Amino acid sequence: MKSETTMALLDLNHGTARSNAASNGRIPALLGSLNSFFARRALYRQTVKELNGLSDRDLADLGINRLEITSIATAAVNGKA
Numbered sequence: 240m241k242s243e244t245t246m247a248l249l250d251l252n253h254g255t256a257r258s259n260a261a262s263n264g265r266i267p268a269l270l271g272s273l274n275s276f277f278a279r280r281a282l283y284r285q286t287v288k289e290l291n292g293l294s295d296r297d298l299a300d301l302g303i304n305r306l307e308i309t310s311i312a313t314a315a316v317n318g319k320a
Contacts, residue, residue, distance in 0.1 A: 286312035
């Protein structure tokens, strides 16, 4: 009686899974999402930094309470400003 052995082969030279994912558009979509996230985060931080740098009098002239700064920055990031 002959016994047959089956072996698995892993080919690391061709990157099939990576090329399939890239061809499906998942990697570019992920990179686009990451770029968008970091751009929105940078805008949020810059807005908070600039508004926090203003004096209470300057903020009052703009009609902004210091407690509203984070919500204003969030609205700016979400395009609601």
